[in-house]
Each structure stands twice: as C-alpha cells, then as structure tokens.
Amino acid sequence: MSKRSKDTRRVYSNDLQWFFYAVSGEVSAGAVRAFLALPRIQALRVLMGYQDSLAANGYAGSTINRKVSAVKSLVEYAYRIGECEWQLPRLKREREQRYKDTTGVSVEQIRLMMAVPDRATAKGKRNYAILRLLWENGLRRGEIAKITCGEIDWEEQRITIYGKGRREEGEEIDVSDRALEAIRDWLTVRPQSEYDVLFTSLDHNTLGKPLSLTSIYRMVRRLGEKAGIKKIVSPHKIRHSAITAYLDASDGDMRGGASFARHSDLSVTQVYDDNRKRQQKKATKILSDLA
Known part of the structure; x- marks a missing residue:
C-alpha cells in the first residue's frame, strides 16, 4: 500500500477501521491479528458477509468495492511480510453506476x-x-x-x-x-x-x-x-x-x-x-x- 497516494492511504485506513469494528466490535491490533489468524475459507466468509451487509445497507457499488479492496490490500501486505499464511481470491465486484443522479439542486x-x-x-x-x-x-x-x-x-x-x-x-x-x-x-x-x-x-x-x-x-x-x-x-x-x-x-x-x-x-x-x-x-x- 506504500505506493498509493496519501489520500488513498487515509481512506483505506478509515475503511479498515470500519471493517474491524463491523466484524469484531473493536478496532485494535488484536482484532487485526485474530482476523489474519483465521483459516482462509473462514476469513473469506467474513469478508463476503461484510460485503453483503454493506450492499443491504444501501452503500454504492463503488464504495463497497473500495472497502473490500482495503481489506484485500491489508491481507496482501500481511502475506508479504509473513504475518498471514493465505491470500484472498478475487471477489465479485459490485456493479458501479457512475453519476446516476447528477441533478443536484436548482x-x-x-x-x-x-x-x-x-x-x-x-x-x-x-x-x-x-x-x-x-x-x-x-x-x-x-x-x-x-x-x-x-x-x-x-x-x-x-x-x-x-x-x-x-x-x-x-x-x-x-x-x-x-x-x-x-x-x-x-x-x-x-x-x-x-x-x-x-x-x-x-x-x-x-x-x-x-x-x-x-x-x-x-x-x-x-x-x-x-x-x-x-x-x-x-x-x-x-x-x-x-x-x-x-x-x-x-x-x-x-x-x-x-x-x-x-x-x-x-x-x-x-x-x-x-x-x-x-x-x-x-x-x-x-x-x-x-x-
């Protein structure tokens, strides 16, 4: 994630805090370690459940994709440095509708x-x-x-x-x-x-x-x-x-x-x-x- 812009890293950091609070009720190093220690298939179920909950709560496809991408980036980094033994597969992306409503106000x-x-x-x-x-x-x-x-x-x-x-x-x-x-x-x-x-x-x-x-x-x-x-x-x-x-x-x-x-x-x-x-x-x- 080091090659990403400062703004993107900040947004991803917020997305990761949101994810861990949603799936574990807390934002802490312990919550991160617990997620990375899960078996791959269980971690995948957690992430897919999170993705489904975002969609059920009306989040835009682009927002859901970004939030999921933040988690995948964390896992990829943890895998590279030896803190995680698996990587996540490519998940089906939510359909993105760009600027569907551009009317604004008068x-x-x-x-x-x-x-x-x-x-x-x-x-x-x-x-x-x-x-x-x-x-x-x-x-x-x-x-x-x-x-x-x-x-x-x-x-x-x-x-x-x-x-x-x-x-x-x-x-x-x-x-x-x-x-x-x-x-x-x-x-x-x-x-x-x-x-x-x-x-x-x-x-x-x-x-x-x-x-x-x-x-x-x-x-x-x-x-x-x-x-x-x-x-x-x-x-x-x-x-x-x-x-x-x-x-x-x-x-x-x-x-x-x-x-x-x-x-x-x-x-x-x-x-x-x-x-x-x-x-x-x-x-x-x-x-x-x-x-």
Whole structure:
C-alpha cells in the first residue's frame, strides 16, 4: 500500500477501521491479528458477509468495492511480510453506476442557500466563502479543505487546489471577484492558527485547526435544511448542480463543462449532459411512437 497516494492511504485506513469494528466490535491490533489468524475459507466468509451487509445497507457499488479492496490490500501486505499464511481470491465486484443522479439542486435553491449564512459573524463569513467556491468552481470538499492561504494569487485571481487526481504540486484555477471578496472577508476574522489552511474550525475544542471533511459536509447539509430544501444537500450535490447549470447556461458546451469540472474523460461530462437533456426519455418516446 506504500505506493498509493496519501489520500488513498487515509481512506483505506478509515475503511479498515470500519471493517474491524463491523466484524469484531473493536478496532485494535488484536482484532487485526485474530482476523489474519483465521483459516482462509473462514476469513473469506467474513469478508463476503461484510460485503453483503454493506450492499443491504444501501452503500454504492463503488464504495463497497473500495472497502473490500482495503481489506484485500491489508491481507496482501500481511502475506508479504509473513504475518498471514493465505491470500484472498478475487471477489465479485459490485456493479458501479457512475453519476446516476447528477441533478443536484436548482439555481434558485443555491441562491436560497447563499442567503442563509449570517455574514456579520465569523462562521457566516467562512461558510459563505466555502459556498461560493463550491458553486462557482465546482470544488470537492477535499479540495476545499486543502486550500492554503499562501497559495492564493490575489493579483492573478487564482488559487491552487489539491485533491482527487491532482499531482503533488496542485493545480491553479481561476476564481471570481465575488469569491475573492468572500475570502477576504473571512480572512479578517479567521482565528490565528499554526496551520496555513484557508478554512479553519471555529469550534471551541478545535479552534484554528483545519476544517475537516465531515465538518464541511455537515455545514452544507445544515445550510440546505435552513434554506428549506427537502433533499439532502452535500458538497458533491452542489458540484453536480454547478456542472449541470453551466451546461444549461452554455447550451451544452461540453468542452467548457469538462474543463470547469476538471474531468479528464469527456464521457463523464457527457453523463451530465445526457441527464440534463433526458436523452433516454426522448429515445424511448420516439421508439414508442414508432411501434
């Protein structure tokens, strides 16, 4: 697992903790050793049962595959260093449906969310700046969390982001006047911190520490609820909304949409465009009329 990115190792570590808590009720070195000491067929049954329970609880196929892969990686490593006498076979992967629901929320609902933060308060200034970046740049919460104060180019109006698929040096993106103004407003009240990250916690116990991915998710979800939006709003829902809204406003500019979303594969952006225009419904109607 040493060749994996730092983010992947962190996610796998969380997945392994989840696995051992689910199958043994505790996360400890003893639980790991007990699992690795099982006969191969028994360990396989445990992992397959875990896989089935994830599916029964509604986890996406991609998430289930990643969680199972984390366990297999642990076993492979333990086998290589002599801590385990067997390896796990290839398990049937769950079917992955990429971006099945790309609808997100409407532009009007985004406007309602933008109006929720009280920008006279520190928390309101911070949350508003995050919302602007999520919406205007389609950023993922991991990218939001890693923005640093030192890598904001005020003159060129650009920031460097790190995250999914990014190289270690990051990637520069353009930001709007409104987003920069919101960031400046937040920086006037940002607490002193030993960390260079732009967005920090304002909670008493974690004041000045980097804002966690969970905190960003919960913040967005609460703002959606306060805006009166019935569906659960997440940072990724806002990303979906931004990509779809751009395609609507640009009459389906696929290359612009892919550039905005930072999709390396144009077919991913195509999914958004197809869902936006409901191409399958049109095709079904034509075929229905023909017969």
